[in-house]
Amino acid sequence: MRLIDFLIYMLQAHGQTLGRLAAFFGEERFVEMLEEAGEDMERSLPPSKFAEASGAEVIWLDPSHPSSNANAYTELEGAVRDMNLPAMLEFHLWAYPHYRAFIESSLELNARIRGPGYESGAALVDEACLQAEAWMKRLHIPPSVAPQAERAAQIPWLRFRSEVLKRIGKRPLGPVY
Amino acid sequence: MTDDFYELLELREHWNNLHQLGDHAGVEKTLALSGLAGKDSAPQNLKKLLVGIPPEFQEKLLVFGREWEAKLVSLAIAEDFSIVRTTLSLVPEGLETLRRNLADRLSRPTPWGGVLFFENAGPESIVDGLWQAHAYFALAPGRNAEDLRLESLAGVKNVLRTESVIPSPA
Numbered sequence: 033m034r035l036i037d038f039l040i041y042m043l044q045a046h047g048q049t050l051g052r053l054a055a056f057f058g059e060e061r062f063v064e065m066l067e068e069a070g071e072d073m074e075r076s077l078p079p080s081k082f083a084e085a086s087g088a089e090v091i092w093l094d095p096s097h098p099s100s101n102a103n104a105y106t107e108l109e110g111a112v113r114d115m116n117l118p119a120m121l122e123f124h125l126w127a128y129p130h131y132r133a134f135i136e137s138s139l140e141l142n143a144r145i146r147g148p149g150y151e152s153g154a155a156l157v158d159e160a161c162l163q164a165e166a167w168m169k170r171l172h173i174p175p176s177v178a179p180q181a182e183r184a185a186q187i188p189w190l191r192f193r194s195e196v197l198k199r200i201g202k203r204p205l206g207p208v209y
Numbered sequence: 210m211t212d213d214f215y216e217l218l219e220l221r222e223h224w225n226n227l228h229q230l231g232d233h234a235g236v237e238k239t240l241a242l243s244g245l246a247g248k249d250s251a252p253q254n255l256k257k258l259l260v261g262i263p264p265e266f267q268e269k270l271l272v273f274g275r276e277w278e279a280k281l282v283s284l285a286i287a288e289d290f291s292i293v294r295t296t297l298s299l300v301p302e303g304l305e306t307l308r309r310n311l312a313d314r315l316s317r318p319t320p321w322g323g324v325l326f327f328e329n330a331g332p333e334s335i336v337d338g339l340w341q342a343h344a345y346f347a348l349a350p351g352r353n354a355e356d357l358r359l360e361s362l363a364g365v366k367n368v369l370r371t372e373s374v375i376p377s378p379a
Contacts, residue, residue, distance in 0.1 A: 158234070187219075190223050193227065193235045194227055194235065197230050197235070198230065
């Protein structure tokens with residue numbers, strides 16, 4: 033799985049989260065909440081150890097697959113367009129801090145994430161899910177509705193977790209019937 | 210805890226996948242979202258969800274390992290779905306593919322039901338290398354088993370019989 037595919041899954045999960053929360057709070061109110069959280073969101077989220085890695089630290093990407101960023105942005109833009117989010121939500125999607133950490137790094141978007149036999153893929157997924165939880169906590173959600181809102185936001189990230197782990201190639205233990 | 214049939218169906222799929230991948234954190238999260246964590250999945254609590262359904266079918270749902278299906282049936286009934294049973298003659302080694310194809314068929318163009326479970330269709334369930342199986346489905350109001358076109362799916366050799374277990378009131 034390439035880094036760009038991982039980022040597309042991440043944006044899809046975040047896009048679904050934005051859509052679900054907009055449906056829950058009403059789009060206008062939710063956009064206000066996003067704007068209230070605004071800069072505080074970017075400043076206070078924990079740093080990404082994967083996006084901030086450089087040079088020899090990037091052991092989670094496979095150096096045996098030469099790569100470049102050619103077409104990667106086009107793929108990303110196409111995937112976001114397909115989500116059909118309202119303009120304001122799409123704006124906030126592109127601003128998602130964990131995504132920005134990767135896209136603004138020097139990492140090659142077409143590089144492959146190491147597959148079976150490496151724990152880095154699972155750790156990358158864990159980090160993305162923890163970042164999503166941290167993002168959610170930065171929204172100023174009234175305590176009376178917080179459990180329902182958090183629940184609505186968890187399902188897209190569970191889907192992300194399930195689909196990305198499968199694609200990264202974590203070795204299956206066997207079918208469950 | 211979800212009260213939406215299709216959401217629970219999706220959670221079951223993720224649970225299966227994450228379980229196969231040995232992702233314990235994901236498995237726990239899925240169970241918590243489904244309302245099947247801890248004592249929620251105890252037989253006495255599942256039984257409360259199944260009040261009013263035919264005792265024979267209730268018994269099948271309360272066996273160990275069918276917690277998801279018990280909850281799916283309770284939500285399906287609450288949403289006026291019907292529950293049907295078809296008797297099929299199947300290629301045993303193709304079961305996993307068949308499950309995936311059926312789930313896919315039931316999700317297009319928009320979701321209209323879900324696969325519940327398969328079981329042996331009697332004490333002599335392997336006949337000439339084929340598995341005689343009962344397949345249970347939940348179908349949205351207005352849909353019926355013929356819409357599944359089971360005979361066209363890879364792995365299905367013959368559709369022997371279709372019965373209604375719980376009809377839709379709609």
